[in-house]
Amino acid sequence: MSTAVSHRCPSSYEAGLEVSLREFLGAQLDRQVDLTGLRRLAGGTAHETWAFDLRDGERQELHKLVLRRSIERGMLDGDLRTEFDLLATLDRLAVPVPRPRWCVTEDSPLTQPFMIIDRVDGTDIRKHLAAHPETDRHRLGVELVRLQARLHRLDWQDCPPPLARSARGTLHEIERWAREIDASSVDPGPLLRAATELLRDRPPRTSRRCLVHGDFKTNNLLLGADGNVTVLDWELAHLGDPLEDIAWTMLWTTRWDLVGGLLSAQEYLATYQEETGNAVDPEALLSWRIFALVKLAAIFLTGVTRGGPLASPTLRLMGRGLYHIEAQLAELLQAALHEAQPS
Template sequence: MMDPTALARGLERALAREGWPPPHGLSRLTGGAMMESWLFASGDEQLVLRRAPSPEMMERSAYGHDVEAQIISLAHAGGVTAPEIIAQLAPEDGIGTGFIMRALPGTADPRSILACRDADSLLRDAARELAVIHALDVDRAPAGVPHVSYADALAGLREQFRDAGNDRPIIALAIAWLADNIPDEIAPVLLHGDFRLGNLLVDDGRLSAVLDWELVHLGDRHEDIAYACMTVWRFARIDRPALGLGLFEDWFAAYEAAGGAAVDRTRVHYWLVYRTCWWALGCLGMARYWRSGEDRSLERVVISRRTAEQELDLLMLLEQSAPQAEQDRPLPPPRAMPHNISGEASTAEIATAISEWLATIKDGVTGHDRFQLAVARNALGIIARGADSGADSGAHAQDFTLAQDLLTGAKSLATPHLLANLRRMALGKLAADMPKYPALALARARWGDITEQGEQ
């Protein structure tokens, strides 16, 4: 993370070009898996800086911050509740790439948003914003905005899977299903690409801004509609599949009522599988960022273990394709747990002890450091649970041969016992990596898992 003093000097240079006063009150905003966000004041105005933590990270992006700023300006002018761009960073500012925008009121915290009194109105607000985004003139989109065919999008998943080792059976199963069910192309629209809770500001129960435009591309509108409904973005409200705010049919009806084209449910399911697979591979890739040295933040390695969440979600999306006999087959028994040990402290006990100590100092930590402390405690929980289960859950999930059999069609969900074994694999991995993920309890209930598994 850049020194705040150096950051303030660079901001002062960028603001001066647009006639704004020097910055003050600079503070890092929490969250943001890919980009940094900083809140500060210039005169009496509250502004936000959005920047890349490293130049190398932007090399992996489809376009730079200059194009992203143009997209946000296009959306703002087109009636989307998007921020107003104030200035763009230049190389001579010495603080990387990014841009400055006017701050808007509200919170992006999903749990605060889900506690709002009128979820129905907020769902309609979100549907209206998405319909307006999809109505933007694609001919006015900046030249750098990509349009990837469905076949090329699937090829991109295959390439990411190869880079990740080609050895995760549930991801292989999803890629094979996507290849077998690829839809016909329809006229592309401008997609936000990351439209979900966490990227929406809400003020007094109403949507006040659509944020984070770095994944904009041209494509099937159903991709955005589905992405907002991914299980991971429902947070604590797994019973409300549309943004954690309402039911699928409520979401579709609100989108259509706001001027969006008629929603095709089959396409929504396809893109729900696609984006869940995409995020599973994105989580796996976080570990590569850390290993390469591009970003050695603790958050990277912990996000990589969230792959387990997406693998469970994929299996729950795809299991309906299995013969009924395989859907009804009981789970195999779980791996045997090690007996209690005596003597010196185990790895699990050491990790638990460190986590408990960190809990005693969290009240003295503020801002982004407090967020990182929570991430550290999460990481220690992963270590403790993995040690208790007798194996590293990430390594335990690897099965190159089975993954290849699924990719080639040599095995499928019709293969006897395959679905039951994949279910057990997904449950065990998620119980070690992210046991508080709401879908875990749902899957256990659906699959008849009666094993008791403690949570750290």
């Protein structure tokens, strides 16, 4: 987060945001504050992300902070307040997340809902691996699997009430992403339609309920200079099956990712099973891997649709990623149909 590449926005826009942000923070602390170093960080398709430093004029304390502000036509419709409350819960449980500070979802002085969280010093693990080829990849991979398993062991009843109430089962998650595909301005093609119908007819078996991060991959994990890992970007978090998280992690298989980069798929699953004591059902995992591709396609299609003719280059490139998704779907659908054949 703190080391992402920044880019400059029009000075009037940035200056206006800085004034509004300073006024808000001054009102919250009830004293004069100084705000410096405001800069927008690269990335973000659901939120703008800004880094800045806040100096308390009275106490002379320096706080490194991050502003996450909703994008009006972002790729995802997330509940910022629920995400903020979840971060507060996880911080209280000593889970390594950025500490949340303020959240405003109505009558925002910054025109859009926003939250402000602590800025954690470190580098996302993809960038770290690219810059440090000498990294002990296996050791780091095992550490990340242990962290993921720890998240899955949390008592989901500790989650904020809106999140706990939102646990409506696997079919609800399938329909959520199927609706996004149906609403897209882009024809999803026969493979995606076949995949959604298969999931509706034969939804993945659910073994147990847990907190699902929803986007657990190395560019959402920050490695600090002290070697500690912080988990970022909780906007897709919900209650679901742990295999849903595992299948999503297995989507990303470059040399900079957990699966394919740090551990092989076999090592990843074996480490998870050893850490949790829970066997991974291959048939259920196959269904969740199909679901993961449907979810990813839905996110891509939503971004292109909402962006319209003014869609950013990032969103347009994501749309082109559908070809890669279809290639993987063809392989997994064939395997699923083979399993469905009577022996």
